[in-house]
Amino acid sequence: MTSSVFQKSPFQARLDALNIVQQWTSWNGYKSAQVFDTIASEYFAIRSTCSLMDLTPMEKFRITGPDSQRFLNRLVTRDLSNLAIDRVAYVIWCNDEGKVLDDGTVFRLGENDFRLCAQHHQLDWLSISRLGFNVNIEKETDDIAALAVQGPTSFSVLNKVGIEGLDKLKPFQICQQSISGIEIMISRTGFTGDLGYELWTSPENALDLWDLIYGQCENGNFDIRAIGLHALNMVRIEAGFIMPGEDFVTAETAVRADRSRSPFELGLSWLVDFEKPYFTGKKALQAEALRPANRRLVKLSVEGNKPPADAFLYDKENGKRIGTVKSCVWSPILKANLTLSDIEFENGSCPEKIWAEIYYQKELEWKSSWSQCHVSHKPFWKNARASLTPPMKF
Amino acid sequence: MTNNLKVIVIGGGHNGLVCASYLAKAGLSVQILEARDSVGGACAPIIDNNGNKLAGLAHASYGLNMQILKDLDLPALPIQLSLDTISLSEDGSHITFANNSVSGRKISERDSKSYRGFIEEFKKYSEALDVLTTNIPPRLKDMDWHDKKTLIKIGWNLRFGLGKKLMREFLRVGGINIFDVLNEKFDDPAIKGAIAFDAVLGHKMGPRTPNTVLSYLQKISFGENNSLCRSDNLSTLLEEKAKSLGVKILTNSKIDRIIIEDGICKGVKLESAEIFKSDLVISNADAKTTFLKFVGTEYLDAMFSHRVDSIRQEGAVARINLCLKALPKDQNLEGDKLFQRLIIAPDMQYVEHAFNHSKYGEYSDHPILEMIINRVEDRGPSVNSITATISASFAPYDLKGGWGKNRNLFVNRVFETIEKYIPGFNNLVKSYELLTPCDIEEQYNCVGGHWHHGEMGIDQSFMMRPVHGSAQYKTPCKNLYLCGASAHPGGGITGLPGHNAAKQIIRAI
Structure with missing residues (x-):
């Protein structure tokens, strides 16, 4: 694939200039960086200083009209009836069989004005779901330039740029701002498990916005780095966030009947609300909830320092195979192998002992070893500053 | 319970x-x-604007199962109500379908024999499918014993009820179109037209549409005492x-x-x-x-x-309720013949052409028609009109430009068509009412x-x-x-x- 077939982000001029390794990939058709410099430096920008990431390729849909709230509430498994204006909620949605189609965030911008962000293309499903609802659905992926500013110093950086009111902005809250004549919307949201913001503006303001923020780095005030998808993948696993298409096959793309996953099977039962009005998949999920769980995507740390990529999981060394590692990372900050792994349950509960058989290379020679694994019920990594209001200055 | x-x-x-x-x-x-x-x-029954009591939307049927x-403990429809089908011809050589046989001036011995064979064959198919129609359709997933029983019965009927040869033939024709099947069986275009008419009326299908063998089987009842009746x-x-x-x-x-x-x-x-x-x-x-x-x-x-x-679910049949000044006088429709089920579908090409229009949101230039003229004795005591009911197709629900201005144009097409087969008919029309599929949707609370x-x-x-x-x-x-x-x-x-x-x-x- 040559770069010419990619769609260009409104930030592209800056991204191209900063990308010294030229590692690009397609993210929903956009030219999107996997790495700009080194993964390590980008990772530590997110964890220790401040990172900038182009979020424009993320699918965005604007949902308006008198039934928009009812429409979204029928779409997603979580109860949105109490989602206040200027608030954001993390949501998932399912097909009729209660299998997850995608995850994303709902932004309530007004009484009847919502933005739905999704990992994958969703216009088909939204169009199917709109039957009987008076709503207007528009894909606005290309009409919004979005920039993630994440990391311990993100608050200080944005403060320095001149954005006011962030000290009062709570997690999952939205505010509107104007800086240097640029209208922007700021949400305290992110995919890193740390303090961070997402900035939304129209594409013609994109470069000015980038320059305002990245300018702080060039002035020597802060260390700010552009980051790519690889570094983001590391931190999202540390934070325990799932990635549809990576950790499970989305219901729309699954060919084999047993490949799609329900919210329960993904460990997302907290997002399923049976008390709320009917939503697509509710009947199937209610039936599933009565049966013992047969499998779960769990946060699993693996002992030792061998990378357990794609490893099979067993109930004991050379025992019965009970699962596979879906995504994994060596966490520099926790000094541990962290994975999201799909585990078969026995009699509705998680096996007590889990072992990974890890294949690894030493100078082109393959070896295998066994490592014990431990299920984590909380995100592997979360920093208190992520939810502090006002956030601390660094 | x-x-x-x-x-x-x-x-x-x-x-x-x-x-x-x-x-x-x-x-x-x-x-x-x-x-x-x-x-x-x-x-x-439909009461028209003049207070005449007319047959309902389904003016002819085979009666309940x-x-x-x-x-x-219901009585079968009385035999007096039974209807023959007469397929009209422009030259007056109409053909009559009655008691599972066909007759007419131009019908060859070969075709009339083929027709008996055809009815015999399709009757067997219909009997084989009977288990399916009179039972709850079996699930194919998570079957219970009722489902299995029904499936076994269908399988048994197809294999042993029909026999090996006929089952093979059924599997060949079951999903295809009536056009091909009728061309294999008959020479006379009028016979083929009339059978094709029954296969497609009420559907948005032409004789060449796949499934029309099935739609024919589903519509026609082949029972001995089960003739078409005024309902x-x-x-x-x-x-x-x-x-x-x-x-x-x-x-x-x-x-x-x-x-x-x-x-x-x-x-x-x-x-x-x-x-x-x-x-x-x-x-x-x-x-x-x-x-x-x-x-x-x-x-x-x-x-x-x-x-x-x-x-x-887009309807394609319009209903026309007619008041006539007098009964049509036609030397080829004498006596009782006038009160049978008169259809206009002279050949399969005609039916297919009529259907073609509906594919593009148009009504047929030359519609296919089914008309039943009421017998004098059926009129209520207070009423003095001669009435008739027509099912006319194709009159698509989703007509391009809507039905508003097109209502009269379509009715004129219908009358022009009848005029060709029953000369002088147009002058007999005193008044009419048209129910398009849109009207039927509204009046009968049925989408499409x-x-x-x-x-x-x-x-x-x-x-x-x-x-x-x-x-x-x-x-x-x-x-x-x-x-x-x-x-x-x-x-x-x-x-x-x-x-x-x-x-x-x-x-x-």
């Missing part, structure tokens, strides 16, 4: 009445809520039967919505805001009306709603104004009718059932959906 369950039946069409009668007979307390001012649906007549008093018979079994009937009761609480159907709310609570609700309305209008997509899964929305509450192609039949997720008369909502033509085995005045639904409901409670 729990006795004294309170049951609401939405819609008192013939299937609603049949279902209600069976349930009342089983001891349930049944209330029919009918939107119109009388029950009977498509069978109910024999089993239903037996179970409910004049069927609705009265059914209404009286239901009432005698204790069914309560409330007319002029339009449904606003079906009440669903936490996935369970609790009753209905009328447009008058009156609420009827019940243990079960059984909808004789079509699937689109039931799910999309009465239940609401808010209470249903998105893909299920989408499937219901995608049911092909489709005779059969949905096309009866293979993909919308059997366990796929009305849609996957609502077969076997069940719905995604607990205690809500379907009993109308939207459900298996579909349209026609058979009463079978109502009968099968009652069977399923009695089994379930």
